[in-house]
Amino acid sequence: MRGITKIYxxxxxxxxxxxxxxxxxxxxxxxxxxxxxKSTLMKILMGLEQPQEGEIFLGGEKVSFASPQAAIAKGVxxxxxxxxxVPSLTVAENMVLxxxxxxxxxxxxxxxxxxxxxxxxxRYGLPLDPNAKIADISVGMKQKVEILKALVRGAKILILDxxxxxxxxxxxxxxxxxxxxxxxxxxxxxxxxxKLWEVKQITDRxxxxxxxxxMGVHTTAGISEQEISRLMxxxxxxxxxxxxxxxxxxxxxxxxxxxxxxxxxxxxxKDVSFTxxxxxxLGVAGVEGNGQSDLVxxxxxxxxxxSGSVAFEGAEILGEPxxxxxxxxxxxxPEDRMVYGAAGGASIEENLISDRAWGKRLNKGPxxxxxxxxxxxxxxxxxxxVLARSRGQRVGMLSGGxxxxxxxxxxxxxxxxxxxxxxxxxxxxxxATEFIRARMVELSRQGAGVLLVSADLAEVMQLSDSLxxxxxxxxxxxxxxxxxxxxxxxxxxxxxxxxxSAEELGRAAHD
Amino acid sequence: xxxxxxxxVFTTAFLASVxxxxxxxxxxxxxxVISERAxxxxxxxxxxxxxxxLFGVIFSAWTQSAFVGVVGAGLVGVLIGLMMGWFxxxxxxxxxxxxxxxxxxxxxxxxxxxxxxTGLRGNSAALDSxxxxxxxxxxxxxxxVLGAFARQSILTYVALLCVFLVFVLLYKTPLGLNIxxxxxxxxxxxxxxxxxxxVKYIALGISGFLAGLGGAYMSMFYSRGFTTDxxxxxxFIALAAQAMGRGEPLGAMxxxxxxxAADALSHHMQxxxxxxxxxxxxxxxxxxxxxxxYAARTIGKVKRARKARAQTATNA
Numbered sequence: 001m002r003g004i005t006k007i008y009x010x011x012x013x014x015x016x017x018x019x020x021x022x023x024x025x026x027x028x029x030x031x032x033x034x035x036x037x038k039s040t041l042m043k044i045l046m047g048l049e050q051p052q053e054g055e056i057f058l059g060g061e062k063v064s065f066a067s068p069q070a071a072i073a074k075g076v077x078x079x080x081x082x083x084x085x086v087p088s089l090t091v092a093e094n095m096v097l098x099x100x101x102x103x104x105x106x107x108x109x110x111x112x113x114x115x116x117x118x119x120x121x122x123r124y125g126l127p128l129d130p131n132a133k134i135a136d137i138s139v140g141m142k143q144k145v146e147i148l149k150a151l152v153r154g155a156k157i158l159i160l161d162x163x164x165x166x167x168x169x170x171x172x173x174x175x176x177x178x179x180x181x182x183x184x185x186x187x188x189x190x191x192x193x194x195k196l197w198e199v200k201q202i203t204d205r206x207x208x209x210x211x212x213x214x215m216g217v218h219t220t221a222g223i224s225e226q227e228i229s230r231l232m233x234x235x236x237x238x239x240x241x242x243x244x245x246x247x248x249x250x251x252x253x254x255x256x257x258x259x260x261x262x263x264x265x266x267x268x269x270k271d272v273s274f275t276x277x278x279x280x281x282l283g284v285a286g287v288e289g290n291g292q293s294d295l296v297x298x299x300x301x302x303x304x305x306x307s308g309s310v311a312f313e314g315a316e317i318l319g320e321p322x323x324x325x326x327x328x329x330x331x332x333x334p335e336d337r338m339v340y341g342a343a344g345g346a347s348i349e350e351n352l353i354s355d356r357a358w359g360k361r362l363n364k365g366p367x368x369x370x371x372x373x374x375x376x377x378x379x380x381x382x383x384x385x386v387l388a389r390s391r392g393q394r395v396g397m398l399s400g401g402x403x404x405x406x407x408x409x410x411x412x413x414x415x416x417x418x419x420x421x422x423x424x425x426x427x428x429x430x431x432a433t434e435f436i437r438a439r440m441v442e443l444s445r446q447g448a449g450v451l452l453v454s455a456d457l458a459e460v461m462q463l464s465d466s467l468x469x470x471x472x473x474x475x476x477x478x479x480x481x482x483x484x485x486x487x488x489x490x491x492x493x494x495x496x497x498x499x500x501s502a503e504e505l506g507r508a509a510h511d
Numbered sequence: 512x513x514x515x516x517x518x519x520v521f522t523t524a525f526l527a528s529v530x531x532x533x534x535x536x537x538x539x540x541x542x543x544v545i546s547e548r549a550x551x552x553x554x555x556x557x558x559x560x561x562x563x564x565l566f567g568v569i570f571s572a573w574t575q576s577a578f579v580g581v582v583g584a585g586l587v588g589v590l591i592g593l594m595m596g597w598f599x600x601x602x603x604x605x606x607x608x609x610x611x612x613x614x615x616x617x618x619x620x621x622x623x624x625x626x627x628x629t630g631l632r633g634n635s636a637a638l639d640s641x642x643x644x645x646x647x648x649x650x651x652x653x654x655x656v657l658g659a660f661a662r663q664s665i666l667t668y669v670a671l672l673c674v675f676l677v678f679v680l681l682y683k684t685p686l687g688l689n690i691x692x693x694x695x696x697x698x699x700x701x702x703x704x705x706x707x708x709x710v711k712y713i714a715l716g717i718s719g720f721l722a723g724l725g726g727a728y729m730s731m732f733y734s735r736g737f738t739t740d741x742x743x744x745x746x747f748i749a750l751a752a753q754a755m756g757r758g759e760p761l762g763a764m765x766x767x768x769x770x771x772a773a774d775a776l777s778h779h780m781q782x783x784x785x786x787x788x789x790x791x792x793x794x795x796x797x798x799x800x801x802x803x804x805y806a807a808r809t810i811g812k813v814k815r816a817r818k819a820r821a822q823t824a825t826n827a
Contacts, residue, residue, distance in 0.1 A: 068702065068704070069704040072704065080702070083699075084696070084698055084699040084702040084703070085696065085699055086691065086692045086695045086696045086699050086700075087695065087696070088691070088695055089688070089691065089692060089695075093688055093692075094692075094699075097688065097689070097692050097699070097700065097703045097705065098689075098700070098703035098704050098705045099703075100685035100688055100689075102685060106684060107679075107683050107684055108682075108683055108684050108685045108687065108688055110683075149703070153703070
């Protein structure tokens with residue numbers, strides 16, 4: 001792939017003149033943080049997206065893929081992170097979907113499908129029961145089905161999108177063995193990952209991406225983990241932000257010994273403890289998928305942990321309904337603003353008052369006090385600079401930045417003592433980003449505690465007064481003062497190369 | 512009184528009426544099975560049946576052939592099914608809304624079409640339409656149970672055959688595999704280069720055909736000729752039968768028989784000491800009970816599955 005440039009309609013340049021080349025018969029790692037452009041590049045290779053510029057060559061021949069089918073026909077196959085399988089069908093049936101063998105011209109040849117599955121499963125050392133239903137087999141097995149599905153369709157190049165994210169350690173080891181077998185048989189594997197040790201273990205070469213650009217190709221043996229981490233993690237643009245030094249007060253939120261196993265049996269949180277103090281922003285940094293979102297889901301009562309406690313101003317809040325959390329003075333800016341943050345089909349006004357619609361202030365007897373609501377909303381729209389035609393406009397019609405401003409306006413104006421902000425500026429424009437960050441700092445300086453969870457390294461490092469880093473479900477580092485932190489140092493913790501001692505980590509609790 | 516009911520229920524004549532009443536429900540239930548498995552809720556069955564009933568009569572009157580009437584009714588059903596597909600798959604309307612539209616077309620539109628094509632109002636009694644012949648098997652008469660099959664319509668046998676055919680289609684052909692895949696995980700189907708839209712169109716077409724046959728049965732055997740509102744909710748009862756039969760052809764047949772039996776029972780209990788209004792509610796009460804049982808079972812299953820998953824998670 002040469003000179004690939006892809007700019008999405010919303011103006012985000014996901015790929016900028018990216019060169020990417022893979023040799024036949026190698027396992028090639030494609031590394032980078034979330035949003036670095038790995039997925040976009042692979043979508044282009046799979047024919048799911050079309051680039052504005054650039055060319056693709058396959059074995060010396062110039063190709064262009066208008067659809068995934070075209071890519072499959074040329075021998076490019078992808079194993080998606082979210083499996084593309086039909087649960088109630090058997091392994092063999094899924095294997096031949098769309099290319100069903102026939103019997104007597106009209107009937108589905110089940111025996112043929114089973115035989116085909118057996119043949120491929122034996123040839124490539126991926127043991128499977130062809131007659132098992134997908135719904136009944138493990139995640140690791142499903143992945144094997146996906147790999148075989150690509151092979152049956154004649155794939156020579158296999159793209160694996162973060163294949164280990166859903167696997168247990170043993171399944172991961174098994175997968176690696178199988179990938180090596182495939183490599184020995186001449187297949188090419190593109191391995192998307194941001195886990196250093198995996199990449200070190202099985203890949204031959206590495207392409208690292210950052211901010212939509214390629215940071216070069218390296219042989220795995222010839223590059224150190226520190227070097228990879230330095231190339232992967234780094235800040236590109238610093239937005240200016242004036243921030244007074246924090247003067248942390250007493251503790252607002254105490255999280256102690258949280259352990260959590262998700263529904264697939266993976267341990268997502270391991271003994272997580274920290275404290276958010278009044279008047280400070282505590283950042284939670286880490287590559288996505290290392291337990292941060294699980295942590296937030298537990299704090300906001302969407303999931304219950306296996307063990308541990310969460311106390312707000314000294315009182316346990318685990319298991320309390322969200323309405324009570326709000327009553328106590330906790331605000332939440334969710335990662336997925338269109339699912340948990342706002343109702344797209346409702347008006348700005350309705351979204352703004354949704355947490356306070358029962359309050360005396362906005363009601364007159366059994367009816368809304370239209371005047372009070374109007375005043376409140378106009379005031380919020382003005383204060384939070386929401387760009388909209390009127391307060392009656394549907395939230396879904398606004399731009400991402402303005403939707404987020406509506407969410408933030410509601411959450412910040414509720415007089416919170418604690419704000420849980422999850423990826424508060426993801427995917428929104430620079431202006432809205434700066435505005436939201438400034439308000440967050442302002443609230444913290446007025447005495448609120450802020451827990452800022454963000455995969456955007458620049459954001460956490462710049463905004464946080466103190467910081468924890470999560471890796472593999474654990475808190476691996478705590479920095480009480482972020483001013484002296486370097487990207488390189490952060491990178492080592494985020495990618496699991498270093499871990500602080502128990503004593504150092506214990507300081508996060510502020511007991 | 513119960514003796515009176517029991518003596519009338521455990522007879523070959525009762526069984527014969529069950530079969531007679533079940534046939535149209537069974538056609539529509541199978542129609543619903545096909546579309547449901549492809550992930551399309553075809554709630555327009557009632558309307559398609561009405562149109563099938565009307566056009567069966569019209570075509571058979573024009574050509575003086577019951578066969579052409581029945582096939583014509585099926586083809587009208589195909590057209591309506593494809594039209595629903597066009598509205599929802601191509602133009603993006605909600606499939607439920609297209610279904611409602613088809614039902615309204617079936618209720619009001621048939622009156623208009625009847626008048627337009629024949630100049631008649633309300634019913635087609637003045638039209639010389641053909642009836643579907645019964646398969647006379649006199650040798651079965653007098654034999655318990657089997658005797659019920661002695662004088663059934665040919666279409667009743669076709670319906671029973673369709674149970675088998677739909678089963679074969681769903682489970683033994685590539686098209687059936689595609690239908691099930693599309694209905695369950697369209698993304699998976701899409702990712703292997705299958706045309707989800709095409710599969711849904713085909714399913715809606717087959718669904719329409721079956722419902723059309725059910726309609727033809729109504730006006731060409733069950734009653735003589737077309738009258739307004741003659742389908743009387745059978746298209747909806749069929750939806751319930753499909754749901755209770757868990758989308759399986761055989762299950763749909765058994766639930767259809769249950770509804771047929773309830774309906775037959777209500778006919779047989781007219782004239783007993785029970786008030787006739789109460790008796791007339793039997794089929795509907797059975798529908799509600801059946802659906803409640805079905806829902807309770809589904810909920811129980813989901814709960815158990817969730818529990819099992821939680822169990823494995825804690826063990827891991």
